[in-house]
Amino acid sequence: MSRIRTPICDGLGIDYPIFGFSHEPDVVVAIAQAGGFPVLGLGRDAPEQIPAIVTEVERRLDGLPYGIDLMLPSNVPPQADLADLREALPKEHVAFVESLRESFGIKPPSKPSFFTSQARSEALFEAQIDAVLNSNARAIATAIGLRSALIQEAKRRDKLTISLVGSVKHARKALSMGVDVLVAQGYDAGGHTGSVGTMSLLPQIIAVAEGKPVLAAGGIATGAQILGCIGMGAEGAWLGTLWMAARENHTPKSLLNRLIASASEDTVISRAHSGKPCRVVRSDWIDAWAADAAPDPLGMPFQQVLTGDVFASIHEHDDARLIYEAAGQSVFGIEDETCVADQMHKLVHDMNSAWTRVRSLSDD
Numbered sequence: 347m348s349r350i351r352t353p354i355c356d357g358l359g360i361d362y363p364i365f366g367f368s369h370e371p372d373v374v375v376a377i378a379q380a381g382g383f384p385v386l387g388l389g390r391d392a393p394e395q396i397p398a399i400v401t402e403v404e405r406r407l408d409g410l411p412y413g414i415d416l417m418l419p420s421n422v423p424p425q426a427d428l429a430d431l432r433e434a435l436p437k438e439h440v441a442f443v444e445s446l447r448e449s450f451g452i453k454p455p456s457k458p459s460f461f462t463s464q465a466r467s468e469a470l471f472e473a474q475i476d477a478v479l480n481s482n483a484r485a486i487a488t489a490i491g492l493r494s495a496l497i498q499e500a501k502r503r504d505k506l507t508i509s510l511v512g513s514v515k516h517a518r519k520a521l522s523m524g525v526d527v528l529v530a531q532g533y534d535a536g537g538h539t540g541s542v543g544t545m546s547l548l549p550q551i552i553a554v555a556e557g558k559p560v561l562a563a564g565g566i567a568t569g570a571q572i573l574g575c576i577g578m579g580a581e582g583a584w585l586g587t588l589w590m591a592a593r594e595n596h597t598p599k600s601l602l603n604r605l606i607a608s609a610s611e612d613t614v615i616s617r618a619h620s621g622k623p624c625r626v627v628r629s630d631w632i633d634a635w636a637a638d639a640a641p642d643p644l645g646m647p648f649q650q651v652l653t654g655d656v657f658a659s660i661h662e663h664d665d666a667r668l669i670y671e672a673a674g675q676s677v678f679g680i681e682d683e684t685c686v687a688d689q690m691h692k693l694v695h696d697m698n699s700a701w702t703r704v705r706s707l708s709d710d
């Protein structure tokens with residue numbers, strides 16, 4: 347297959363301008379092996395577990411380049427003692443969640459997870475940052491928050507710094523801190539988003555990027571969309587939702603079925619997951635928080651302290667009624683279970699077909 351390449355492909359030594367975000371090491375390894383640039387999300391991992399995860403991923407990658415992503419919002423407490431945070435939860439919210447646990451018959455999770463044992467705090471972030479800087483990742487990406495010290499230290503260690511931005515203001519701040527690559531992540535994206543759609547956001551971010559590479563993220567599920575973004579001036583596309591269809595993601599069966607059955611309209615922005623606006627695929631759990639009788643979700647990290655056990659439980663028990671996950675309007679691209687190699691092949695093939703179509707329309 348012919349290759350459409352952009353300068354960042356040469357800089358990173360990858361075959362295709364496709365960047366894949368995933369929390370799942372198996373997906374990360376498969377994206378790298380298929381010629382893309384994988385970014386391993388470690389924002390849901392306890393700092394003490396990160397070194398082992400990273401060592402194993404790097405062993406399997408065998409020198410292929412990859413990045414790591416952390417989510418570093420500001421306005422979290424300096425320290426987070428879970429018992430103290432639980433004690434501080436408003437009674438109305440605790441009673442509401444208790445009533446949902448009862449009415450939905452939610453079983454407690456059988457094992458601890460990030461969502462039941464950690465709460466986001468400055469101390470947690472510092473420990474995650476230390477663990478990540480010590481990796482051999484070629485790039486460090488951050489979302490929601492920007493940390494100047496991390497950016498400077500990552501650059502000192504010769505790592506590429508990447509920032510996910512949802513507005514021009516956010517992009518300017520990232521550039522002022524010396525970030526190397528911007529990801530223009532639109533409202534269409536799975537996960538925490540701003541309010542501007544990818545199609546409108548991308549040209550605005552490129553206009554202020556001072557010539558630095560910009561990637562497009564949010565709502566992208568086809569190679570033609572990737573080519574369109576490159577035509578607009580992006581150096582590639584950054585995809586998250588699509589990989590949940592891959593076997594390598596080990597997506598719980600009910601969640602996979604929900605994603606296959608979902609249209610873009612079935613993803614909604616909700617604060618019920620983390621306390622911050624986050625695009626997720628709807629389920630009865632998400633809908634329960636949108637009901638008139640529901641209290642407003644708490645802020646970060648309290649909403650997760652309040653509901654983290656529920657998120658862990660509905661995934662562990664593959665609860666068909668309640669299960670949800672961050673997911674973008676790109677969910678339209680999930681039609682069946684597949685694998686990363688086939689997804690990459692399809693994206694590249696579709697990108698080439700779109701290029702042929704565009705060329706056939708030119709009178710050159």
Ligand SMILES: Cc1cc2nc3c(=O)[nH]c(=O)nc-3n(C[C@H](O)[C@H](O)[C@H](O)COP(=O)(O)O)c2cc1C
Binds near residue numbers: 387531537564672674
């Ligand atoms: C399940 C899931 C979890 C995500 N978690 C994070 C995260 O921890 N950090 C981050 O920077 N982005 C996260 N994102 C957002 C992705 O990095 C990416 O911007 C987004 O998925 C792009 O839009 P798309 O989902 O339409 O492809 C997540 C996305 C999904 C679908």
